Every structure is written in C-alpha cells, then in structure tokens.
Amino acid sequence: MSTKITEKVWSSEIEKRILDDWEKDNVFVNNDNFKENENYYIIDTPPPYPSGKPWHIGAAAHYSQIDMIARVARSNGFNVVFPIGIDRNGIPVEIYTEKKYKIRMRNMDRKEFLKLCEHTLDETEKEFIEILKSLGISANFKDTYHTDSTEYRTLTQSTFIEMWKKGLIYLGDRPSNYCIDCGTTIADSEITYLDKETKLVYIKFFLKDSTEFIIIATTRPELLFACQAIIVNPEDKRYRDKQGKNLKIPIFDREVKIINHKSVDPNFGSGAVMVCSYGDLNDVQLFRELHLEEIKSINPNGKTTKHAKQFSNLSLKEARNKIIEELQDQGLIEKIEIFSHRTPICERSKTPIEIISLEDYYLKQVDFKSELFEYSEKIKFYPEMHRQILLNWLNSISIDWPISRRRYYGTEIPIWYCKKCKYPNIPEPGRYYRPWEEEPPFDKCQNCNNDEFEGEERIFDTWMDSSISPLYITKFNKNDNFYKKTYPTTIRPQGKDIIRTWLYYTMLRCLYITEQLPWKNAWIMGYGVDDKGEKMSKSKGNVIDPLPIIKKYGADTFRLWSASEANLGYDFRCSEQKIINSQKFLSKLWNIGRFISNFELIDEANKPQKLNSTDKWILAELDNLSKKCNEGYNELNFFIPSNSIREFTWNIFAAHYIELIKPRVYNESKDEERKSALYTIHKCFKSILLLLEPICPFITYELWTKIYLDKKIINQKMFPKINNDFQEMALLTQRIIQFNSEIWNRKKETISNITNKPLSLKDPIKITIPNELELFSSDLIAMHNII
C-alpha cells in the first residue's frame, strides 16, 4: 500500500508543469468546424486593455470566472468557442506612451507616434497574456485577436460604411464634451465626476443707465465675455422688479437681459446666474430653450477666442486670473468664496471637461431608444438585478453618440473630402483605409467630378471597435457558415462598470448591422473592492496587483478565492487572509487525495453487490452536493458550488465519513465490506474532482491523472450523474455529526487514571448508540472503539 502522490503539499510549482502539458496537448484550441446538431457555446470574451501596470486584482478574478463559464459549458457537453482578444485602440495608450517617452503626441510625426504606441502595447500585452495563461484560462490563445489589427480595423470601417449607407451617421456642429488635454470631443460615457474646490466669484452687474447693480455668483468668470443672459427664479422677491431689464456685462461693455427661469436655486450664491456658452450642460439647454445666440468662447487648443478681446488667446486659467484681476481693479467684485463642486472630468486624462461646439460625426441613437428598451427585455441577465443599470442608462440618453476623435492611435474614419465641393466620399467596404496618408481609392468626386481630395484625419471612438467584438469572433463577412452557426453568440460576460459603454454600444452597433441582438445572455460581475469595501482606483492608491498574489499562492488558490468570495454580481472584498483560507482547502483536498490514492480503485465495473449503510448515507449527501452545484453552475454563480464543495468535502466527507470507514479499509479480512467502502470513497472523490474542475482546473487535473491514470483528462469529462438512490439517509447527517461530537466531547472530559490526561480518540469508551443510528453501528463501534 503506497500513495500515488509523492509531493507532500500542493504548490504552484506543480501548476507550471500542468500548463506545459496542456499547451503540448493543444487542449483548448477552439474547433471551427461544427458538426450538425452539435450544441455550441460562444463566449464574447471582453478584450482586456493593456494600459500599463499594475493590472487589477478584480480583473484577474473576472477572467478566472469567465474561464469557469467556459469549463462549465464543456462539462455540460457544449462545443465551446472561447476567443481571447486584446483591445488596443484609444486614448489610454496614447497618454501612457506620452508619459513613458516624455513626448507630446501633437508635436510629433504621426507615423512615429503610432510606432511608439504599438511598441508600448506589445510590451504590456506580453505580460498580460502570461498572467491570463498562468491563471489557467482555457481560451484559444493560438488565435488571439487585436482590435488594432488590419483585419479588425477593416471590420470597424466596413460596418461604419454600412451604417453610413443606412443613413445612421451624420455630421453635427453642436456643443459637446471636449477634453482640452486629449484635444478631442468625447462621449458622455467617457466622463466621470470629481469633487473639486473652486472659486465662486460674486460680480457686480450694473443695470443699464443706472447706479443700481445686482450680484452674480459664478464659478466661471473667464466666460464673462460669452454671457448671453442672466437668469433668476421667478419666485425670488429680490429680483421681481428687475425682470426683463437690461444689465451691463462688466469689462466687455455689452448688454444682456434678466430672464425668469425656474431652474435657478434662489439659495445658491446670489440667486442670479449668468448663462454663457458654455459653462456646463445646463447652459447648453438654456441656450437652446431661450434661443440665445452662441458665442464661441474656447478654441480647440484650449485658448480663449477673439471674442475675449484683450483676454483672447489665453489659457482658461490665465484668462480667469486676469479677468478677476481686472474686475478687482474696477471694484466690481463683492467677494470670493471657495466651495467644493462636482466637476465633470475626462475619464482618461482627468482634465476638466469643457463644452465647445465642433463639427463631429454622430451615430444616431436617440431615435432608436424605444426599440432599444424592447431589445433589452430580451437579454437574460445574470444576475437579473443588473438589468437596471442598462435601463437607467437608456433612460438618460439625450443626444446621439459622437464617434469621431481628434486623436492618432485608433481606427481611421474612412472618408475623403472633395477639395472643391467638400463632399465626403466614402470608399467601398472590404479593406483597411488610412485617409490621412493614403491616396483615395477613387479618381473623381462622386458629387462634382473634381479629382482632388483631402483625407479625413480623425479616428473613431474606441468603443466603435470594441462594440463589434461579437461580429468579429463569429467571422462576420468572412466565413458565412461559421457566422450562421455562431451568431447571435451565447453569452457576454463583463463588469458592471462598462454596461453603459461596452454592453450598450455593442447592442446598438450589432443591432444596426444584423438586426439581431449579439448575445442571448449577459453575465455581469461586480467590482473587486478593497478590505474596507471601497472601490479600487489608481487615484486612491488602493489598487492591488494580482501578479504577486498569483505567484505566491498559485492560480487554483486564486480562482477558488475568487469563486467563493461573493455571490454573482456583488462586489467582492480583496483580503489576503481569505486567499490563504482557499489555499488551506486545496491543501486539505490534496491530503484527502493522498489518503485515497493508497487504496485500489473499485469502480462501476467491479462494484460490490451490497453497500454498507454508511456508504449509502454519504452517497445520498453526494447527490445533494451535485444538485447544489448544478444549481449554482446553471446560474453561472460560482459562489454556490465553491462553498458547497468545501462544506461537503471538509466538514462531512473528511471529518465524518472517512473517519467512519477507516477501520474497514484497513481491515483486509472482510473483503466485501472493504470493497463497499473503497467503491464509495472513490466515487465520492471522483465526483468532488469533477464538480470542482471548472473552479480549480489544476489540482483536479493533477489528482485525477495521478490517482485514476485516466487517458481522457478531467477537463473533457462531464459532471457526475445524480442517482437519487438513498435520499432518506441524508436526513441522518446532523444526527451522525452530533453523535460523533458527543463521543469526542465525552473522551475529552474523561481523565484517564493511567496517563492523567484526557482520553485519546482511540481509547475505548462505553456508550449506547441511539436507535436511529443503529444502521451505522458497526462503523461507529470501530471508529470510536465503543465497548
């Protein structure tokens, strides 16, 4: 009798060897050729963005769980397509590259800059893929796609052209969010908010031809010259007699009217507010509503326009300081207060957003809102509660999606403008176009027959690329057969923080192109938060790097922790203590395996005729475990199986069952009873391994192959069958645990008169076995040495 497992402890070193095995055997290369009637399962994996280090522990947990989805689907007999892509377009890499090389994008040759970005991406991507692989992600790494590849960008452009032809794209000149640092228009979804301290300046505005003045409180004195109205609350008694009168704008010598508007809060500042183009979104609305004429105040380079007169061509900060200075000199400032105010900032560069009017391309979405609501109802959400995030977002959409960006590292907008008539000429879809450096693919303007063109220099918002991932992975426009079998895809797994972007935009884009939803299910995971329960962010400095943790504890420990930490959809706390707990369970499992591997395998083929009652009892509990796991796996909630497996394996199977049958398996004289125990213990252990495989693929693989010497490895097997044979036996579980505990307690309380210490567990004891446990009496007597 000897163990088949030589290593005394489970360690991450063993995982590395297993990874090599898998790589050699090509275990997870996706199968492109679906057979007739085969069930398939397509995962629209989020393409991670390699935007520098460190990576986020929540993201590593996220990908671990997506892998569990894939493994569960395989265990349920599906042919799984699990692609992996890397999202590489957009502003983050540009900003990261600028910092890394200490350069400015706009002071550089475009081509040179693109090369540097690519280099940066290649570097970070490499490390990234290594982490994913070391986590045991069973995706198709041989075929990793990149959103900045020629092939991907071709698809981005051709789907754009298709939408253009459907009349869904238009050029709009209207106020939009603009990031001065990034030098581009950005979408609402790219804005976050930050509480910032700012000056609230109280300025005197004199009434026309009068020495009477009113006080205007503003946080944007630099926009004084773009003021087109003063608004007050109609209920406000202070201004009741002034309504409709004209006020003189200080310094700039222009007149504006005092207008009633109920949006004004009489308690804020002085109760009188200046309306400028544009201090904030509210101003935009007021300009529209009151039919005010826009005064352009800020240039795309972030400097004041000519309308600022002597203050023109200044940065906003300079303009603000100089205007305040001038107002002070003229004695027009009553006071200045400091107050904290929620400021919209650019998600990427953290610069405050300005609202300026620029020409940009828009994709229609407002007209389509009611249909989008209808389609949203057809997606199954895991968990259901997160559907609301999408619905809230849909509700709040008020303008179309600006899709053009004045940046470099992204997919080019494929348009050439006629030099003579400015008509936008669109090429035929099918290849990748770079209008800023390429000759146009046509000789004459489609509008005026002129033969000179100017290429578009702008690129797309990155969500234009990532929002077609379901089309790309199903080989849309490339392999019709494959596409027909795989689209719509089965599931979109993603974080709840990008519902209003990735999930929403994917829905929109794919509906425009295919008139079908891109997936049937959306699986939404919560954030990884710190040990206080607060969201991790770089600015807070509480981001945990997953790499050292994975290295220290191993992938399976990390995965088990991730699965058992929180219910699906809820945020999960990251604490090292919890990770250590998972490691302890794997160690327990390893040792159970070492024990079991001492004994010969009795399987279905040589199953004993008669099973002992104790064996029937644990098989009943095993069935219950399988059911519980199935429930959890069906809901794609790995919290349920991970915790039930732990509970069963440690607190029932190891603590009570194994102790009960030890005497039998060591006693070779009673062959039938021994065989019954060995059959059962192997059956239980095999089931535990099968059930745990999606969560901990490494240790289950190792134990399976070592103990069962099975050619067909565990990750190609199905979940255990549920037999429902001895269900009523499971009712006795609590009684068994209670009785064992009673005896252990009794022994502990009894002081031996030989050693003067409590009785040891193998010392004999006199006790009556209760009637309902009579079934197990022979095992109980042997286990406790009952006399």
Add this chain to the structure above:
RNA sequence: GGAUGGAUAGUCUAGUGGUUAAGAUACCUGUCUCACACACAGGUGAUCGAGAGUUCAAAUCUCUCUCCAUCCA
C-alpha cells in the same frame, strides 16, 4: 436630488415567515490520533442598523428613518 445594492458574533459572509440563526476567520483550551499541525478535538462570542406595522409566528413581508458603497443628476 434620483437609482441600485447593502447593514447578521471582533472581522467577512450564508440564510426570502416556523423548533437552540449557519459557516469561515480571529480568539481561548487541549492533542503530533498510521492523508493532513496548511491538521484534529473542544470552547467563548449576535436581543440579525433604529423605530413602527402585518401575522398565531419575522433576520426574512410593509412603511419611516439612520448609516455605508456604487452609479447618475
């Protein structure tokens, strides 16, 4: 201001009407008992955020309030 989720032993979580509220961890006390000291056995510890209501019965349902987290104004 609006939305979503949460408030259960020192800490983290499970528990959607019914006997002594479950588990993990921490803590205390024993034990190297032939798979495991990364273990085993035992123990201390919660009037389930506050208040009111429904009910024979509430951590669980309803209402009000307080606090926390996240998102949107």
